[in-house]
Amino acid sequence: MDKIELGEFVKSIDKDLEVKEGKQYIEVTVPPSKLYSLSKQLRLREEVKFDFLFCLSGVDYGQDLGVVYHLRSTVYEHVIVLKTRTSDREHPELDSVVDIWNTAEFHEREVYDLLGIKFANHPDLRRLFLDNSWGFPLRKDYVDDINIVTK
Amino acid sequence: MEEQVKNPIVDEQEEYVINMGPQHPSTHGVLRLVVSLKGEIVKNVEPHIGYIHRGIEKMCEAITYPQIIHLTDRMDYLSAHMNNEVVCLAVEKALEVEIPDRIKVIRTIMSELTRLQSHQLFWATYGMDLGGQTCYFYGLRDREMILDIFEETTGGRMIVSYNCPGGVMYDIHPNFQKRVKDFIKYFRSVLWEYDAILTGNVIFKERTIGIGKLSLEDAISFGITGPSGRASGFSCDVRKHEPYSAYDRVKFNEVLYKEGDTYHRYLARVEEMRESMNIIDQLIDNIPEGPYAVKMKPVIKLPEGEYFQRVETARGELGVFIISDGNKNPYRVKFRSPNFSNLSVLNQITKDFKIADLVAIAGSLDFVIPDIDR
Numbered sequence: 410m411d412k413i414e415l416g417e418f419v420k421s422i423d424k425d426l427e428v429k430e431g432k433q434y435i436e437v438t439v440p441p442s443k444l445y446s447l448s449k450q451l452r453l454r455e456e457v458k459f460d461f462l463f464c465l466s467g468v469d470y471g472q473d474l475g476v477v478y479h480l481r482s483t484v485y486e487h488v489i490v491l492k493t494r495t496s497d498r499e500h501p502e503l504d505s506v507v508d509i510w511n512t513a514e515f516h517e518r519e520v521y522d523l524l525g526i527k528f529a530n531h532p533d534l535r536r537l538f539l540d541n542s543w544g545f546p547l548r549k550d551y552v553d554d555i556n557i558v559t560k
Numbered sequence: 561m562e563e564q565v566k567n568p569i570v571d572e573q574e575e576y577v578i579n580m581g582p583q584h585p586s587t588h589g590v591l592r593l594v595v596s597l598k599g600e601i602v603k604n605v606e607p608h609i610g611y612i613h614r615g616i617e618k619m620c621e622a623i624t625y626p627q628i629i630h631l632t633d634r635m636d637y638l639s640a641h642m643n644n645e646v647v648c649l650a651v652e653k654a655l656e657v658e659i660p661d662r663i664k665v666i667r668t669i670m671s672e673l674t675r676l677q678s679h680q681l682f683w684a685t686y687g688m689d690l691g692g693q694t695c696y697f698y699g700l701r702d703r704e705m706i707l708d709i710f711e712e713t714t715g716g717r718m719i720v721s722y723n724c725p726g727g728v729m730y731d732i733h734p735n736f737q738k739r740v741k742d743f744i745k746y747f748r749s750v751l752w753e754y755d756a757i758l759t760g761n762v763i764f765k766e767r768t769i770g771i772g773k774l775s776l777e778d779a780i781s782f783g784i785t786g787p788s789g790r791a792s793g794f795s796c797d798v799r800k801h802e803p804y805s806a807y808d809r810v811k812f813n814e815v816l817y818k819e820g821d822t823y824h825r826y827l828a829r830v831e832e833m834r835e836s837m838n839i840i841d842q843l844i845d846n847i848p849e850g851p852y853a854v855k856m857k858p859v860i861k862l863p864e865g866e867y868f869q870r871v872e873t874a875r876g877e878l879g880v881f882i883i884s885d886g887n888k889n890p891y892r893v894k895f896r897s898p899n900f901s902n903l904s905v906l907n908q909i910t911k912d913f914k915i916a917d918l919v920a921i922a923g924s925l926d927f928v929i930p931d932i933d934r
Binding site for chain 2: 432460464466486523538557
């Protein structure tokens with residue numbers, strides 16, 4: 410499917426979703442509550458079959474914290490981007506997609522480690538690179554007087 | 561003295577835990593594996609990483625795009641050229657810069673030479689991991705020649721930093737074409753030794769065939785790309801599916817196997833060396849004339865937006881995801897590194913194999929630790 414057909418397909422699953430045609434890929438903004446069910450549909454429906462989660466990135470948007478999912482189908486070779494964000498900076502929590510794509514296990518741990526976003530139903534959510542005494546360095550308000558030199 | 565004597569070392573019913581690494585010769589870097597064993601059988605492998613986490617993604621937010629390129633060398637240092645290329649391609653795509661053919665061809669040749677030397681080092685160290693010291697000397701003997709070619713043109717041997725947005729740093733050395741051709745001719749004549757020493761070796765085959773099987777479904781679900789994924793039949797070669805640089809004008813085969821065991825992960829890399837030489841053969845005589853770099857603005861600012869670019873490194877699919885807010889520094893950079901995803905499958909495929917096989921399986925995934933930690 411091309412970008413327009415994919416957009417229509419996502420609309421047919423849930424017409425409230427915000428679909429935007431990006432420069433490269435079709436981008437869908439999903440509220441956290443619908444993320445898991447939409448991901449599962451995209452993975453299981455035979456017409457689209459997004460079976461390969463090739464990038465999962467946590468982003469600090471300033472006010473909000475968010476996660477961007479890049480999905481590809483190895484059968485049809487099309488790509489879709491899911492974006493979700495939460496405005497709760499104190500206790501951000503999203504649904505885990507580990508049981509849909511296994512590769513998310515490490516990627517979600519990385520996001521938790523560097524941005525502090527928790528993932529509900531993750532089998533083993535621990536810090537990955539850093540130990541518990543660190544803050545969350547990829548957040549924009551992270552302060553480290555010793556190692557980060559600001560001009 | 562009626563007391564029953566228990567085996568003081570191994571209790572068959574109980575799992576016990578040993579620590580492998582962070583300084584272990586077969587992990588090729590600082591990777592720590594906490595292995596749960598039942599007797600000699602591996603039940604669980606838990607990787608502990610982060611010993612050389614440098615925060616490259618955070619550092620990228622404070623520097624400019626041309627500077628980022630020099631950090632990417634330090635991720636997968638055996639695929640340094642492709643790591644540079646991914647950032648350059650992303651920047652060029654965002655700015656819609658047309659790249660002349662000469663640059664595309666030079667980049668492709670350099671990428672394939674990088675892939676060759678990476679697979680040679682894999683072959684050398686993998687043989688050594690499994691007890692064949694000879695491989696190490698043979699592999700490094702040939703790899704040294706590629707590094708000399710790099711040194712002559714780029715000034716660096718491993719950390720080349722040869723790409724820059726809009727082209728390459730310097731033109732190729734006048735000797736470049738001749739030396740590459742000499743090397744290909746030489747390497748073709750000695751590649752049979754690689755097969756004679758390791759591929760056909762009975763001990764090697766016994767230790768690798770049928771060990772650590774990875775199914776196609778698991779390979780896709782865990783995101784295993786590169787030769788490791790292709791050994792399971794996962795057609796994931798970015799050079800084929802989304803050609804960049806000059807890959808659309810060369811003919812080569814994507815090496816695919818169905819078996820997905822340790823032996824075929826090894827075999828995929830040896831076969832890829834042959835394919836790389838075929839690609840270089842097609843390009844080395846037809847490097848077009850032209851400039852080696854397009855003039856770019858002194859300060860590179862990407863338009864506001866999100867950009868994704870992927871390339872095929874020696875270990876799999878490397879992606880870069882850049883969010884730009886229009887400044888000279890990126891707002892967020894994420895590197896989707898192949899080794900990070902490949903590591904996540906280790907627990908799955910080592911389960912119920914012997915601890916001696918763990919070295920064989922981990923070695924066949926060909927980890928470069930700085931790429932995992934970033």
